[in-house]
Amino acid sequence: MPNRYSEQALRESRAFGVRSIPVLRPLGWLSRGWRDLWRAPLASLGQGLAMALFGALLFALARERFWLLAGAFSGFLIVAPILATGLYAISRELDRGGRPGWHTVRDAWRPRDGRLIVFGVLLAFAGTGWVLCSAAFVTGFAADPIHNPRDFLLKVVLNDDSRLFETWLMLGAVLAAPVFASTVVAIPALVDLPPGRLGVLGAVFTSWRVVLEHPAPIALWAALLIALTLVGMATTLLGLVLILPWLGHASWHAYRDLVTRRPD
Numbered sequence: 001m002p003n004r005y006s007e008q009a010l011r012e013s014r015a016f017g018v019r020s021i022p023v024l025r026p027l028g029w030l031s032r033g034w035r036d037l038w039r040a041p042l043a044s045l046g047q048g049l050a051m052a053l054f055g056a057l058l059f060a061l062a063r064e065r066f067w068l069l070a071g072a073f074s075g076f077l078i079v080a081p082i083l084a085t086g087l088y089a090i091s092r093e094l095d096r097g098g099r100p101g102w103h104t105v106r107d108a109w110r111p112r113d114g115r116l117i118v119f120g121v122l123l124a125f126a127g128t129g130w131v132l133c134s135a136a137f138v139t140g141f142a143a144d145p146i147h148n149p150r151d152f153l154l155k156v157v158l159n160d161d162s163r164l165f166e167t168w169l170m171l172g173a174v175l176a177a178p179v180f181a182s183t184v185v186a187i188p189a190l191v192d193l194p195p196g197r198l199g200v201l202g203a204v205f206t207s208w209r210v211v212l213e214h215p216a217p218i219a220l221w222a223a224l225l226i227a228l229t230l231v232g233m234a235t236t237l238l239g240l241v242l243i244l245p246w247l248g249h250a251s252w253h254a255y256r257d258l259v260t261r262r263p264d
Contacts, residue, residue, distance in 0.1 A: 012197075052238070115198075
């Protein structure tokens with residue numbers, strides 16, 4: 001039976017309408033995100049640099065630990081929405097006609113909003129769970145011992161006689177899909193609305209409504225997010241300095257485009 005918290009979350013979610021959009025609308029989000037990036041370049045690119053350095057730290061820590069490296073960057077994609085909090089705040093300020101800067105980012109990251117802290121912890125648990133699941137899966141099903149990233153590349157990724165790599169990718173997609181569906185508009189909504197108007201569960205319910213009503217555009221959006229992030233990783237992470245803030249700003253416009261109104 002639903003409890004009082006879930007009933008309240010449903011009421012919060014129903015206070016939002018979901019706008020109908022065409023399949024290719026995510027391309028418009030990228031266009032508007034690109035515009036925001038260059039309207040506040042220092043704060044945006046500074047956050048992109050910080051996230052790229054975090055990725056570089058993961059590489060440094062995991063380069064001899066295949067199990068950590070194999071799951072860390074897909075786990076990074078899971079927690080990326082909360083890392084973009086400051087970018088959402090910048091785009092919100094631009095929408096309001098303001099002049100955002102580092103003060104906007106600082107205010108967004110102040111730990112006064114317990115909702116964002118809770119959401120961040122939940123995403124961190126999800127990312128950690130995927131890293132552990134990934135390690136157990138590859139270790140348990142690989143034909144030969146895997147000791148380092150080179151072994152993973154040769155014996156899993158490039159092994160024509162095994163479908164382990166394809167299965168590993170499918171497993172990651174299955175585990176990541178509900179997390180992505182829970183965050184499409186949830187975190188921008190929490191940044192936009194103060195405590196008391198929208199809780200974590202209400203934001204998640206709203207995000208799921210958006211996904212269920214628009215599976216094709218959201219699938220395209222997910223593909224664009226993954227493809228552009230991989231491009232950034234392929235450039236030895238340098239491209240992430242530009243791509244991650246671009247996608248963060250675009251995600252704000254996805255929220256504003258999909259959600260038609262806010263609770264009073």
